Amino acid sequence: MPESLSAELAPKLAVELGLNPSEYEHVVEILGRIPSITELYVYSLMWSEHCSYKHSRKALRMFPTTGEHVLQGPGENAGVISVGDGWAVAFKMESHNHPSAIEPYQGAATGVGGIIRDIFTMGARPIASLNSLRFGTLDKPRQRYLFEGAVAGIGGYGNCLGVPTVGGEVYFEEAYEGNCLINAMSIGLMREERLMRAVAAGVGNKILLIGSTTGRDGIGGASVLASQEFDEKAEDKRPSVQVGDPFEEKLLIEACLELLDQELLVALGDLGAAGLTSSASEMASRGGVGLDIEVTKVPQREENMKAFEIMVSESQERMLAVVTPEKLEAAQAICEKWGLLSTVIGEVTDTGNFVVRENGVIVADMPADSLADDAPIYDPAMTRPAYLDEVQAFDPATLIHPESVAELTETLLRLLSSPNICSRRWIWEQYDHQVMVNTVVLPGGDAAVLRIGDTGRGEMTTRGIAVSSDCNGRYCYLDPYRGAQIALAEAARNVACVGGEPAAITDCLNFGNPEKPEVFWTFHEAIRGLSDACTEWGIPVISGNVSFYNESFGNPIYPTPTVGLVGLIDDVSVTATVAFKDAGDVIVLVGETFDELGGSEYLKSVHGLVTGAPPALDLELEAAVQSAVRAAVRAGIAKSAHDCSEGGMAVTLAESAIAGGIGCSVYLDDDLAGVSSLFSESQSRVVLTVAEGDMDGLLEIFDANEVPFAVLGQVGGERLHIGEKIDVDLNTMKLIFEHTLEKLVGGEMQTEELFEG
């Protein structure tokens, strides 16, 4: 039996490690004695918010998680769907917010590294990444530093691995100033039969630790950084910052996939938050077996490490595998081939206990399932925040709005120079978005499209996936239920614009302190909204991540339930981009514009307001619009497709014109005031262009889907001309749209000056 801590010290240390008194009592009860120091560390980490989901677990049960494509739902390292012809895709999104706020480059880089390990752990080769980012406004040097560093870190890590980063999103809002969000999504491809689960089995089998050495870096990272509020003292927690080694990770990918190809492994798991502790205990509890680990076998990069330090270290780029004794030699030979350390550190046992030894002496002996399954589950209190009534009652009609063509045109230019709308080229040009030569639709449009196949082995298909990540935190702040639904709607609409059919989503739920009833209410509403829409549209949630305690100086961030959606495409040779193509093409709006300026970028950019009710979302109409758009794209009729999102119709038209290098002339016949007609962010709208001769076919599709539509005008010329509302030449728009971000990042100017200049 391990040496217990003293009866005085144990409860005090427990509190310091983040266990509350009743959780500590529960540990004592499970063990039937006072825990040893190693046990206390292990429980405190496994029962931390980050690892145990103790505040969110119940609410997450609302999500629909099954569907025709689902091979693996939530509960494993990543969800997996089948994409046809025996191919499967694994994906998941995860946050690395707090580490990135301390050290943006390494925080973001290791975030990418972590989520990619979750993917190849499942047996899939990582084939694409996305990133969803939130910062404060770029007029603050610290925010520029965080943004630049995070983008460089994401690129630095992903580029080195040779995994294309094909999409993402970024918003700059005051609400994220003290707590940036870095959500990384990874997608991997495999043959269905290769699906691997992290389930330990086979008494006597060896536990093999593969990859990097273990140091003191990131000790307690998961509990320290992700499970408490973030304050100015955060900088003192510096030693827990980890430096990523993408080269090691690249070798791990190759070695692990080769090990799986040769069927040398019983189980494979990655070491993420809480390191060896969580990886080993999860494997054991899933398999209903015990594990016996000797910590001194773990290769260490620092001297005199204590057993508990080794067990909880979050040193990056490590994997844990279960191997039968017969296959051990072959497995280690593959690790050696890739220049990786591999060390047997223990064995699978039949005791059901997770036993840790130091030089043979037991320092921890815990029922394995108690670590994962006996974690506390809370039912946090909820209160609807008082501010909601006030914001939702706001009527934008009470403001003075621009009306003349000159004023409206100026307003459009102002929106195109908004950091939330302007081109993200500055970001994605720092990401390798083409490696693996499967990227069919590059970043810069609505959704990215990837061809499915293994180019390296010549196993190509015509199938593809379309991917998008979305969430407008402002909408979620103004109405979390609807805002979360819009996040899903927008992701699905983006995917429809390239011809994709939504198959499943992952999510990353970024919220404040769940122990605050108002925060928890927004969390619960967001999940409810997302679940209702997922159920209605038949889109399951197959993986996800919760990030709480995103607060700074006592204020929660906007509720930010980021959605990462994967859609399916049968034939990647028939897709569409946002760019206008040829003069004479007819411009058609699918859907309808309403007087909905609440929560809009217009209200923010022009009036400095984040208020009002966000746009309405009719789930049925949204589905019909998407279905019509998808049909038009798949029929090869749609020459361009672009959904209306932030900035409204005017921005959508401007973006398509800029992307195509050709203008348009349209008339918006909608009885609305100019600002509403142009900048309203009404949902369920997509702008399509078709050759004149294809109009009949298009109308048939609209008819079959029963969608409202309007013919707006024609592509052509070098100006964006919106009858009686806007008239501006392409180049003026392009210069503003394309260069805002790099200028803001360079600190060369503030948005305001840029516009005035």
Place this chain on the structure above:
Amino acid sequence: MRFGVVIFPGSNCEQDVVHAAHHLGFEAEYVFHRETDLAGFDALVLPGGFSYGDYIRCGAVARFSPVMSEVIRFAEAGGPVMGICNGFQILAEAHMLPGALLRNDTLKFICRDTTLRVEKSTCQWLDTAPGTVLHIPINHNEGNFICDHVTLSRMEDNDQIVLRYCEPDGSRAEGGSAPNGALEDIAGVCNERGNVFGLMPHPERVVDPATGGTDGQAFFTSIVGTLAKVAG
């Protein structure tokens, strides 16, 4: 035609090169960096990526891989060797090509389409007419080519400059057209003999029209003609 595509630890464009070769109907096979037998290959490609993490300097460690002495021997015997991106960096570190590649002057990684002008050169890997403008993407952090003046004029005299970054119309901008600060807008160079060729842009990304274009095809097809000439 059989290409050998050398994989160093950290290479990551090898499958793209193999795909390009297959797409054009050629054979291509991976050669692991520990291998020392290159028999049976007509031409070798060192693909892009981050060999050894690009730690110390890009290509600095890969240069010492066991396969490299064979690559050098292969080239010395006249065998064609092409280094793309990281492959170019490795060839430069191994002194099989002149010059060195510094950090982009923007200090940023750059992944974007570029326009390149084919120069008059002795390069065996490209038979495209000089003056032709090609669209080929770049994807690197350290593609800022540099060499001393003596080397530069020797390369010019020997027609060793194969590709230059240019404006879409083929001209070179006054302040330079290179997105990375490369000396004289140099994007690709060959050795005196013309059989060893290194370039920063990624032609393999624009071979399969489904995912790019076709401007990169000549970088894989020209060598066939060259080898036929030698054999004939």
Place this chain on the structure above:
Amino acid sequence: MARYEIYVTYKQGIFDPPGATAERALKNLGYEGVEEVKIGKFIRMSADATEASVAEMCDKLLANPVIEDYRIEIVEGD
């Protein structure tokens, strides 16, 4: 005008992948007696500035205080 030399290195306990790679590569090249290779930055500058002001530059820009330490040396002054 003084000339400064600044040495920037990872803080104790922070993993240094380039150093580790260099060490492995040197060993592979046959230099087996090599250990604890660490790679940092070496910055030289001329500056009409006090050492305190150079330290400030390090804190703000030249080093990343979250993961790096630095040391400043004055090479020659006037």
Place this chain on the structure above:
Amino acid sequence: MARYEIYVTYKQGIFDPPGATAERALKNLGYEGVEEVKIGKFIRMSADATEASVAEMCDKLLANPVIEDYRIEIVEGD
């Protein structure tokens, strides 16, 4: 076992993008008296090797003679 410190710097005349950018950034931050900022590498190692052997490591791997110079210092020997 001796401890070595190696300073790798760009050769005279080679443009150093990180150094130039750092110089500009420092000036923007208000440190106007800053000039000739050059950023190189600072390598430390323990080695059971002579200085000549360390020089060999530099020639082969740690520095690129086309663009870089290096200087070796022994910190302590035994």
